[in-house]
Amino acid sequence: MPKVIYGDPDNTLEGDPLTLILTASELAAAVDMDATIRALESSLVDQAHGTATQPAPLSMRLPDADSRYLVMAAASAPRGLVASKLLSDIPDNALAGLPTQRSSIVLADRSTGETLALLDGRVPTRIRTAAMTAVASRHLARPDSRVLGLVGAGALAVAHVEAMRAVLPIDTVVVWSRTAATVDSFRQAVEHHGLEVVRAEGLPELMDASDVVCTLTPSVSPIVFGRLFGEGLHVNAVGARPRPDHRELDAEAMSRSRVVVDSLETALAKSGDLLLAVEEGALRVEDVAGELGQVIAGSVAGRQSREQVTLFNSVGMGLQDLAIGRLLFDAAVERGLGLKVDLSA
Structure with a gap:
């Protein structure tokens, strides 16, 4: 069972990297819309210049339901991250009063491959979608x-x-x-x-x-x-x-x-x-x-x-999730938010 670590501001324990787990409420407290707009705008320029990249999303489905499971990934040299999001799109959830879309985002260090954070995807997806619209409207x-x-x-x-x-x-x-x-x-x-x-x-x-x-x-x-x-x-x-x-x-x-x-x-x-x-x-x-x-x-x-x-x-785009993930992760570390887990234990 992974060890849960409290009170470790440097996000490490005896040299072992810790993974920060962030809930929707913690992420909502860390949102900065103006900073998100700027981060998305610069990330798009990074992509245009070739210093950030992403593949086409992988879309999976099974024959017994009208559900889709999308994997969206990206890598960015300027932001030092690789990120991936699993988005589950399940329309039948509405019949049970459940969200029809659920997602989670994994952030990893692009140099070492360490898993830095696991984020609930609801807040980042909503905020980065609105911020992306703002970037497009500005231009x-x-x-x-x-x-x-x-x-x-x-x-x-x-x-x-x-x-x-x-x-x-x-x-x-x-x-x-x-x-x-x-x-x-x-x-x-x-x-x-x-x-x-x-x-x-x-x-x-x-x-x-x-x-x-x-x-x-x-x-x-x-x-x-x-x-x-x-x-x-x-x-x-x-x-x-x-x-x-x-x-x-x-x-x-x-x-x-x-x-x-x-x-x-x-x-x-x-x-x-x-x-x-x-x-x-x-x-x-x-x-x-x-x-x-x-x-x-x-x-x-x-x-x-x-x-x-x-x-x-x-x-x-996966690159949008990466950009806002960088902001939210940094803000959470600065504010001491989230739960730190040693996945290597």
Whole structure:
């Protein structure tokens, strides 16, 4: 049985490395959204310059259930880490009142291979997803965008408000959800930001009012349509499950936009928004402008005019988990959070 160690600020015991185990509540206490945005932005540049790398995610399934198990990995020289996340996507959990997605992240020292930490994946995934949207919006949306449209009003929507306010002068949020109670809970969760929050009766109203739209639903079929896109809009497609046959946006939405992805290899493995639009002939893979890291590094153009519609196809990357994992691990060590275990015992 592994030894549990308390009161060891250097995270070692007689030369043996210890593994730090961090729960969701401990990770929530260590979150710094501004720092996460900066870390993700620089990590994408590292990837564009070749000092960080990640393979396409591995997606596994068994024949007896509609469940997927994804392994997302990355390595970064500047951050001194190798990381991997196991994401279990189990829709049937909803029938039992359980989370439909669960994940855990392992961080290892890239030089020695020591397992530094095991993190519950819920908080890092939510925060890095919102921070990634903010990075994309900083580089693709019109810089004077003030009205944020949110398709969905759950915990991810709350995180998006904080992240987007860090990069754009947002003063109004227009939000749509199928239930009024969800919108009421969202309103209470973001009221400390002092924003005007408007409940949209339908998606046409939301699209017409917004400068930037984030789609945050686990939709299987399109609920956002390209015919509703106005000039100058920026869309962040975030919510669809990591499956090639699930999507939130129709093919016209993809074809009308300048599309930027976080990772093309990952998008081609698990983005239904992109893959189904290609399958339907609305656009070609070659029509994708490039990866967000390339836009930030200056090798690919982002928004080319004020009138252009831009779209960030967010599918999730192991490098994002690595970047936020580095921040959370360092903050936890500094604050003395977590449980230290000697796995070699």
